[in-house]
Structures are given as structure tokens and as C-alpha cells.
Amino acid sequence: MTITAATTTFNPPVEPPAIMPSVYGPPVRPLRAKDIPGMVSLPVTQLFPDIPPAIHRHDQDGASIRNAAMRALAGVDMTMIKPNQRVNVICSEHGFGIDGGFGYAEMLGAIRDEIVSRTGCQNVKLVVIAWHGRKEPQEFIEYYGLDKRYHGKVVGANPLDAGIEIETVLGPLHGIRTIYNADWIIHTHYNDPREVYAHRAIDRITKPFGMSYARIETRSIFHMQMGPRTGNLIGRAIADSDFVRSKLAFSVVMRTSPDGITGVDADNDLDAVGARTTADMLRSYGKMLALLRSVEDCIPIIDGARWPYYIHAGGMIFGQLFFNGRDWWDLDLPDETADIEHLVGGNVSLGIKALVLNHTLIGLTVLALPMVYPTVIADRAMADVMARDFANADFLEYAEVAEDLFEAVDMARERAGGSNNLICFDGSYGAINLSPSMGEQLLANAPECSRLVDEELLPKYLKQRGLDPVSLGVGSA
Amino acid sequence: MNTISFGIEVIDENCTGCYRCERVCPTEAMIMVGPKTEALAVVDNDKCIACMRCIDACDDDALRAINREEPIVQDFDPEGVDPEAVKELCRAADMAPSHLVCPCANTTAQEIAVTILNGATSYEELSLRIGVQSGCLMYCSVPLRRLMMASTGNAQDSSKVRRYPDDQSLMDIDPELDARYPLFQIRTEQEWRSREKAEADVDF
Numbered sequence: 001m002t003i004t005a006a007t008t009t010f011n012p013p014v015e016p017p018a019i020m021p022s023v024y025g026p027p028v029r030p031l032r033a034k035d036i037p038g039m040v041s042l043p044v045t046q047l048f049p050d051i052p053p054a055i056h057r058h059d060q061d062g063a064s065i066r067n068a069a070m071r072a073l074a075g076v077d078m079t080m081i082k083p084n085q086r087v088n089v090i091c092s093e094h095g096f097g098i099d100g101g102f103g104y105a106e107m108l109g110a111i112r113d114e115i116v117s118r119t120g121c122q123n124v125k126l127v128v129i130a131w132h133g134r135k136e137p138q139e140f141i142e143y144y145g146l147d148k149r150y151h152g153k154v155v156g157a158n159p160l161d162a163g164i165e166i167e168t169v170l171g172p173l174h175g176i177r178t179i180y181n182a183d184w185i186i187h188t189h190y191n192d193p194r195e196v197y198a199h200r201a202i203d204r205i206t207k208p209f210g211m212s213y214a215r216i217e218t219r220s221i222f223h224m225q226m227g228p229r230t231g232n233l234i235g236r237a238i239a240d241s242d243f244v245r246s247k248l249a250f251s252v253v254m255r256t257s258p259d260g261i262t263g264v265d266a267d268n269d270l271d272a273v274g275a276r277t278t279a280d281m282l283r284s285y286g287k288m289l290a291l292l293r294s295v296e297d298c299i300p301i302i303d304g305a306r307w308p309y310y311i312h313a314g315g316m317i318f319g320q321l322f323f324n325g326r327d328w329w330d331l332d333l334p335d336e337t338a339d340i341e342h343l344v345g346g347n348v349s350l351g352i353k354a355l356v357l358n359h360t361l362i363g364l365t366v367l368a369l370p371m372v373y374p375t376v377i378a379d380r381a382m383a384d385v386m387a388r389d390f391a392n393a394d395f396l397e398y399a400e401v402a403e404d405l406f407e408a409v410d411m412a413r414e415r416a417g418g419s420n421n422l423i424c425f426d427g428s429y430g431a432i433n434l435s436p437s438m439g440e441q442l443l444a445n446a447p448e449c450s451r452l453v454d455e456e457l458l459p460k461y462l463k464q465r466g467l468d469p470v471s472l473g474v475g476s477a
Numbered sequence: 478m479n480t481i482s483f484g485i486e487v488i489d490e491n492c493t494g495c496y497r498c499e500r501v502c503p504t505e506a507m508i509m510v511g512p513k514t515e516a517l518a519v520v521d522n523d524k525c526i527a528c529m530r531c532i533d534a535c536d537d538d539a540l541r542a543i544n545r546e547e548p549i550v551q552d553f554d555p556e557g558v559d560p561e562a563v564k565e566l567c568r569a570a571d572m573a574p575s576h577l578v579c580p581c582a583n584t585t586a587q588e589i590a591v592t593i594l595n596g597a598t599s600y601e602e603l604s605l606r607i608g609v610q611s612g613c614l615m616y617c618s619v620p621l622r623r624l625m626m627a628s629t630g631n632a633q634d635s636s637k638v639r640r641y642p643d644d645q646s647l648m649d650i651d652p653e654l655d656a657r658y659p660l661f662q663i664r665t666e667q668e669w670r671s672r673e674k675a676e677a678d679v680d681f
Contacts, residue, residue: 131615132613133533134533134534135533159615160501160614160639162639163639163641165641169651169654169657170645170649170650171643171645171649172643173643173645174641174643202660202661203660203661215641215643216614216615216618217618217619217622217640217641217642217643217644218643219615220615220616220617220618220619220620221619221643221644221645221646223615223616224576224577224578224616224617224619224620225571225619225620225623225644225645225646225647226646226647226666227647227662227666227669227670228666229660229661229662229665229666230647230650230661230662230663230666232660232661233650233654233658233661233663236658236661335666335669336669337669337673338647338666338667338669338670338673339573339576339577339670339673341576341577341580342575342576342577345577363612363613364613365580365581365612365613365616367580367583387482388483388529388542390527390528390529390581390611390612391580391581391612391613392581392612393479393480393481393482393527393581393582393608393611393612394480394583397480465660466660
């Protein structure tokens with residue numbers, strides 16, 4: 001196999017975060033996408049030098065994260081927590097998908113230690129929520145050493161668990177009982193924008209209250225019964241409920257950019273940290289999102305420890321490339337439909353020419369991928385897992401299966417008319433593993449994306465969300 | 478349309494009688510048989526939709542997926558069903574007929590409505606006839622409930638799966654909340670939904 005020679009000098013591939021073994025995926029792959037001959041890497045700061053720099057890499061110890069968490073928590077009032085009370089620190093699975101997940105785990109551990117140190121309360125429990133399978137939380141607990149970080153006080157939860165009714169302005173909704181069975185809860189989150197096509201950066205900070213922390217019925221309402229903007233009201237309604245407000249001690253947000261984890265923010269005021277989170281997210285990710293919308297020809301290789309839509313390349317999830325048919329953050333663009341699935345499904349990428357699946361988890365519906373694009377599964381082990389994917393029962397009716405990753409790439413290139421533009425969604429932050437021609441495409445498009453976001457889009461995004469661009473030093477508005 | 482290629486096999490010697498599989502089975506294919514303290518899991522593969530939830534729930538390696546000799550193909554049958562009745566049922570449930578209800582089984586509101594009008598009255602029957610609830614168990618739960626409630630005023634569930642009655646929809650929201658929560662554009666989306674429901678037609 002050969003890859004077209006580059007006219008630009010690139011770095012060797014970066015080592016992506018290791019894949020956590022899971023019963024919901026294939027055996028860990030013998031070959032990663034970065035092992036494809038000829039692959040190189042492109043730092044995201046070479047594309048956009050003003051992307052906020054990371055303070056931590058997945059292969060480093062967690063000291064920088066712990067220090068950032070301690071600094072952020074220093075400004076938080078914890079006096080409401082008494083030594084004899086119960087505290088639940090609640091976290092969401094996707095935090096573990098950010099640059100390998102150990103940074104998030106370190107932040108969670110630091111939160112526990114600081115609460116114990118400042119309040120004398122020893123009964124601080126971590127609730128690990130995972131939406132898909134009953135065994136999933138335990139996998140996180142073991143892999144990230146969460147039981148040790150929480151001195152054995154850690155429990156898993158998922159949306160099929162027992163619920164608790166929460167009275168809201170929308171009527172009664174249901175959270176997961178395990179999350180709320182304490183005197184105080186600590187909301188821990190991250191500002192990775194993830195599925196921009198669903199939340200639209202509308203009130204991102206409250207989203208977990210309507211998703212990760214909610215029973216399946218409440219999540220179903222968000223996905224299926226609301227519109228593309230009103231769906232976000234579910235989380236806000238729960239977060240604004242008397243019940244949640246009576247328990248929410250403070251919130252902690254792991255700040256990120258496409259370069260990696262950039263810091264930690266924390267506040268007793270949910271709306272204050274929410275406004276900062278939104279502004280930070282819009283500023284840190286706007287240019288890379290614009291760049292993904294500019295991609296005209298590529299072959300993504302899915303190769304990570306999450307479901308396909310949620311695996312990162314240079315800090316951007318594959319879903320952001322797949323659903324790149326419009327600017328989801330520009331709220332002036334009319335949706336013209338109140339059917340979120342219809343809207344999102346109608347805006348898939350025209351730039352993806354074929355697709356390779358090397359490693360992914362099962363359980364999330366991704367049947368659209370092989371129905372829309374030529375899709376090649378890298379080998380029989382991955383295909384056997386997909387064959388039993390209850391959420392994608394007909395996947396193999398549409399996808400092809402190769403003998404190994406290299407053959408899969410050759411087949412995908414052939415189906416894509418000979419394209420050499422490979423881009424690896426392998427969990428990497430800070431740099432994208434890709435083929436030289438893909439790197440050249442991104443480098444060529446980046447300057448115009450940068451100008452567009454600086455001069456037009458970012459000031460607009462901020463204003464649309466009630467944030468003042470001038471006070472944030474953005475654009476000329 | 479949904480294809481079921483797998484069934485479930487119980488490995489009796491590994492079963493500890495924990496009842497977890499029974500509690501997650503959406504079709505009552507998995508039941509515990511025997512005195513309560515000695516019961517073991519038994520599967521009826523004619524009722525299994527291969528959602529694999531029982532395998533996920535099992536900590537004892539007592540269940541495994543097996544290939545069916547002949548896959549079961551589930552589909553809806555619009556023969557003899559009045560399209561206007563389908564349209565009205567979808568509207569009453571606050572959906573256009575083309576509204577995607579179950580992404581896992583790729584099933585729309587009109588297909589559910591047809592199946593209800595053909596006599597399905599419970600979550601289990603809908604699963605057995607057209608494969609809903611065979612995947613994530615998340616997306617489809619509320620639209621199924623709304624369509625059944627709009628048809629009969631009741632959403633029957635004889636399985637032991639835990640359910641809660643939340644079933645709000647866009648048109649249920651008080652539009653006065655627009656003033657408090659302007660970012661969510663409640664009135665605008667309600668206008669879009671009303672228009673879509675009025676204009677949409679069934680398409681079998």
C-alpha cells in the first residue's frame with residue numbers, strides 16, 4: 001500500500017490514547033490507524049495558533065490537572081457540607097473519552113480530596129453514569145482506579161436504574177435515584193462540545209441533567225419528542241427545579257480545547273459557570289468546527305474506545321465531521337423543522353467518500369454510516385462484534401469486511417475513487433493523525449476558517465447566547 | 478423492517494437465579510421458572526427480539542447468543558389500514574407520520590400507528606411485531622407510549638421492565654415559558670411542529 005507523497009513536511013504520527021478493553025467492543029486491535037504506512041500527524045496549533053494550549057497529555061501524570069482543580073475549588077464555598085452528611089459527586093462517561101480519560105479521573109479524585117479536607121465529611125461517593133450497558137460503569141471504575149481514588153465509595157448507574165420524580169416547569173420528569181440519594185450533589189462536567197448538532201451550545205452546562213443523570217423516559221423526550229432547540233430545555237428545567245437546587249452544592253467543569261485539557265473551572269453558581277463554559281467552548285472549538293465543514297474529500301478511520309460518533313481526531317469527535325452539513329452553532333439559520341432526528345439526519349457530510357471501522361463500541365445506532373458511505377470493517381473480529389450489535393442489526397448488510405486494517409484502507413480508497421485523504425479518529429487531542437494529502441487539505445482551508453470565525457461567526461455565536469463579545473475581547477463587534 | 482438473526486441459550490449450570498435477566502427482557506421471552514428460591518432462567522426464543530439485554534444483565538455467564546437457523550424478519554403491514562386514521566393517530570401523539578421513533582429498528586411513527594391500528598396494544602406486542610425496543614431501549618420509549626395512549630388511553634406493559642410515565646412533548650409546553658427561556662425558542666418550534674403535522678401525509 002502506498003500513500004501519495006506530501007509536498008509539506010509533517011511530523012510522525014502521535015501515539016493515541018490506549019483503548020480501554022470492554023465487553024462492548026472487539027478485542028483490542030493488533031493495529032491502530034496510526035500504524036498505516038505513510039501516516040503523519042498535524043498539530044492543531046499549526047492549523048490555528050490561538051487554540052488554547054493543553055496543560056496535560058494522556059501519557060503524563062495528573063499533577064497539572066490536580067493543581068488546576070485545587071485552584072478552581074479554592075474559590076468555591078463548601079461550608080454547606082457538614083461532616084455527618086452524604087455527598088454524591090456525579091460524573092458522566094464521556095469525560096473518560098477525553099484524551100484517554102485519566103485527566104478527568106484525576107479531577108474527580110481531586111474534588112473528593114478537597115471536599116474531605118475542607119469539610120471533614122468522609123461520606124463522599126462517586127456516581128459513575130454510563131448510558132449503554134450495565135457492566136459499563138464497572139469497566140470505568142476498574143480501568144481508572146476510581147474505587148481507590150474514592151476510598152471504595154464509588155457506584156455505577158445507568159438510565160434503566162430506579163428513577164426519582166423531579167417536579168419541573170415541564171411537569172414531572174425522572175432522574176436516576178442513585179444520583180440524588182445524598183444531601184448534596186456535585187455536578188462535574190467538561191466543555192468538550194461533542195454533539196453540537198443536538199445541543200447547539202444552548203445551555204450546555206445543564207445538558208447532563210436531562211441526559212446523563214436522567215431516566216430513559218426523560219432522555220427519550222429530549223431525543224424524540226422535542227425540537228432541535230427546545231430539547232435543551234429538558235436539562236434546564238430539571239436543573240432549575242427546587243429539588244436539584246436544594247441539593248446542588250457546586251459545579252466543576254474540566255476545560256478543554258482541541259489541544260487537550262486546558263484547565264478546571266468551578267462555581268457555586270451554575271449559571272455563572274455555564275456562561276463561562278459556553279464562551280470558552282465557542283472560542284476554543286469554533287475554528288476546528290468550521291474546518292470540518294470545509295472538508296471536501298476524506299476517508300475517516302474509526303479507531304477508538306467509544307461509539308463512532310464520539311471518537312476524537314485532534315479533539316474533534318467524528319460526529320462533528322459526519323453531521324457537518326450546516327453550522328449548528330449559528331442560531332440565525334432557520335431549522336424549518338421541529339423534528340431533531342430529521343434535521344440532523346438531513347445534514348450529513350458530503351465530503352466523506354468512504355469509511356473504515358477499525359475499533360469501536362457497539363450499542364449506539366450508526367446504521368446510517370454504511371447506508372450513506374462505502375464502509376469497510378477492518379477485520380472479522382470487529383465484524384463479529386458488529387453482527388451482534390442489537391442497535392445496528394442490519395449493519396453487515398451494507399458494510400464490507402476486510403482481512404485486516406491495511407486491506408480495509410485499500411478497499412475504502414478504491415470505493416472512494418482513489419482518494420488518499422485518510423483521517424484517523426483515534427482519540428487523539430493536540431494533533432490529528434492523517435495522510436499527508438489530508439493534512440495539506442486542512443492547512444489550505446484553515447486560514448479562511450480562521451478569518452471567518454474571528455470576524456463573523458464567533459461574535460455572532462456569543463451575541464446569540466446573550467454573551468458580550470466586547471467584554472470577552474472577541475472580534476470588532 | 479427489522480431482522481432478528483440471534484436467539485438466546487441458557488447455560489443452566491451457570492444460572493444463579495438472580496432474576497436480573499427477567500427484569501430487563503422487554504418481551505417476556507426470558508422468565509424464571511421454579512420455586513422463587515430455586516428458579517432458573519428459561520428462554521422462549523419465539524418471543525426473543527435479540528436485544529441482548531439479558532446477556533448484559535447476567536454476571537454469571539449463564540446466557541449466550543446463538544444464531545437462528547432462519548432469521549425472523551419483522552415488518553409492518555399497512556394492508557387494509559385507513560391512512561387517515563394513521564395520520565390522525567400520529568398527530569394526536571404529536572408526531573408527523575414520518576417521525577423516526579426507533580432508530581435501532583429504523584421505525585417511523587406511521588409504522589407504529591399501523592401496528593397499533595392492527596391490534597397491538599402493549600410495548601411487548603409492538604416489539605414482537607416490528608422490533609422496537611430491540612436496541613438501545615432509550616429513544617423509542619416515549620413515542621411508543623404516546624402513540625398507544627393516543628389510541629387507547631392506555632400503554633400496557635406486562636413485562637417486568639421498569640417504566641415511568643414521563644411523556645411530555647413539544648406541544649405540551651406552556652408557550653408562556655418562552656419569556657423565561659428565550660434561547661429555546663418554544664413558540665417558534667411549536668409553530669414548526671404544527672405546520673409539519675398539518676402538512677405531513679402517510680407514505681407506505
